[in-house]
Amino acid sequence: MTRPTLxxxxxxxxxxxNTTFGGGNPTIAVLQREFYQRNWLTPEQFGIAFGLGRVTxxxxxxAFCAAAGYYILxxxxxxxxxxxxxxxxxxxxxxxxxxxxxxxxxxxAQSIIAATIAAAVGTMIGASVLLVASEFSKSNWxxxxxxxxxxxxxxxxFALSPLAVIGVAAAVGxxxxxx
Amino acid sequence: MNIFLLYLLLLKATLTSFSGxxxxxxxxxxxxxxxxxxTDRQLTTAVAAGRLGPGxxxxxxxxxxxxxxxxxxxxAGWLAMITPAFxxxxxxxxxxxxxxxxxxxxxxxxxxxxxxxxxxxxxxPLAQDxxxxxxxxxxxxxxxxxxxxxxxxxxxxMLGAAIIGLLAFQF
Numbered sequence: 001m002t003r004p005t006l007x008x009x010x011x012x013x014x015x016x017x018n019t020t021f022g023g024g025n026p027t028i029a030v031l032q033r034e035f036y037q038r039n040w041l042t043p044e045q046f047g048i049a050f051g052l053g054r055v056t057x058x059x060x061x062x063a064f065c066a067a068a069g070y071y072i073l074x075x076x077x078x079x080x081x082x083x084x085x086x087x088x089x090x091x092x093x094x095x096x097x098x099x100x101x102x103x104x105x106x107x108x109a110q111s112i113i114a115a116t117i118a119a120a121v122g123t124m125i126g127a128s129v130l131l132v133a134s135e136f137s138k139s140n141w142x143x144x145x146x147x148x149x150x151x152x153x154x155x156x157x158f159a160l161s162p163l164a165v166i167g168v169a170a171a172v173g174x175x176x177x178x179x
Numbered sequence: 180m181n182i183f184l185l186y187l188l189l190l191k192a193t194l195t196s197f198s199g200x201x202x203x204x205x206x207x208x209x210x211x212x213x214x215x216x217x218t219d220r221q222l223t224t225a226v227a228a229g230r231l232g233p234g235x236x237x238x239x240x241x242x243x244x245x246x247x248x249x250x251x252x253x254x255a256g257w258l259a260m261i262t263p264a265f266x267x268x269x270x271x272x273x274x275x276x277x278x279x280x281x282x283x284x285x286x287x288x289x290x291x292x293x294x295x296x297x298x299x300x301x302x303x304p305l306a307q308d309x310x311x312x313x314x315x316x317x318x319x320x321x322x323x324x325x326x327x328x329x330x331x332x333x334x335x336x337m338l339g340a341a342i343i344g345l346l347a348f349q350f
Contacts, residue, residue: 018233027235052270055287058193058202058263059237066264067271078268082261089234090241090257094250096228097242108348113224114311115344116337118318120227121309123333124302125319126326127200127236131295133327135288144292151296155204162204162297166195166290173289177282 004040009073010080012038013065017085028053028064035068045071062086140178147172180216180247182255188214189240189259197287199236200226201294204301206243219308221246230333235260314347 016030028050035041041049049071053064062082069081103109135144147169154160154168192205203226210217225246229239237260244256310316318340325331 048271049267052267054197055283056263056267056270057195057197058266059199059235059260060197061199061235062237062261062264063267067267070268070271075268078265082264086234086238086257086261089232089238090253090260092232093228093234093238093241094245094253096231097225097245100224100228108345111348112341112344113227114309114315115318115340115347116227116231117220117223118309118315119322119336119340120223120230121302121306122319122322122324123230123326123336124200124203124226124298124305126323128295128298128302129323129327131198131201131298132292135292143289147289147292148296151293152300153296155297155300156303162208162301163191163195165204165293165297169289169293170286173286174282176289177285 004038004072006073006076006080009040009069009077010084013069013081014084014088017061017065018088027061031065031068035072040072041068143172143176143178180214180252182248182251185244185248185252186255186259189244189256190262193237193240193259193263196294197291198294200239200298201291202237202240204294204297206240207301207304210243210247216247217243219305223305223309227337230337233334314343318343 012031012034016034017027032046035046036043046068049064049067052067053060056063062085065081065085066078069077069079071077073080100113103113132144132148150172151165151169154165155162160168188209189206192202192209195205196202203222207219207222211219211222222243225239225242228242229236232238240260241253241256244252244254244259246252248255306319310319322336322340325336326333
């Protein structure tokens with residue numbers, strides 16, 4: 001494994017993290033190619049970083065970046081990776097939010113914002129379907145089906161708080177381990 | 180709202196989800212229903228703003244923080260978004276491959292799937308707020324189909340919707 005400088009690592013994460021649209025998976029795919037080309041991570045390290053990123057709470061991409069940065073340059077690498085991936089895109093999001101707010105009074109902007117908001121709702125419903133579908137397989141379909149529909153009913157019909165629903169789901173996962 | 184409380188509430192949402200938008204039900208429960216410092220319209224605008232730029236799905240919490248308390252709120256949102264990521268470091272050191280344990284995986288997968296059901300439940304009031312006629316119903320349905328059944332990037336879905344909004348105003 002080659003040991004790069006902090007500047008090299010920060011530059012790679014900055015470039016890939018802030019120019020790849022579409023969230024975690026496309027970004028991780030681009031980073032994987034770049035790591036292998038530079039000989040910064042072994043396939044085994046990549047596998048562990050990816051797997052642990054999935055089971056770390058919060059945004060998977062950021063946990064993956066922290067893990068990969070940690071393997072490459074230790075704690076400094078992890079901190080640098082997370083900061084450079086999130087700061088520029090966060091500033092852009094604040095700016096976009098301000099644009100949406102400022103445009104709220106203008107009729108043309110209202111029409112555009114209303115359309116993007118409708119698309120955001122469609123995206124959320126689509127994302128919820130994808131979340132559940134990602135766990136479906138021929139041998140394992142009953143548990144994802146029961147847990148997802150159960151979570152929806154507990155939250156929507158019985159107005160249970162999201163945290164309570166997550167607790168129930170964790171308990172179900174603990175006692176109902178698929179073959 | 181106090182910035183520290185804002186950070187803690189957003190952290191609660193990010194710490195209890197395993198995927199970008201899966202924190203949304205907790206955010207909506209606390210900010211829209213409980214403390215009433217955010218409207219459904221602002222929450223959906225935050226999601227749209229998060230998807231119009233590059234970066235992870237969880238970025239919308241920065242926009243939520245901005246709506247609640249301006250730039251300091253956005254910083255609290257950013258901090259709440261990145262804090263859980265650093266949990267991976269002790270996990271790398273002490274758990275490593277043991278995270279592949281069947282029961283641990285089963286719990287994570289159940290929480291992940293429940294996040295899908297919760298997100299759908301939280302989307303219902305947001306859809307009621309966003310739908311005002313046939314055009315918005317069409318955009319919701321089309322963007323849902325594009326996200327769920329194709330590999331089209333969400334950025335193009337948002338851009339396409341913005342162009343439809345522009346054309347709808349012109350004609």
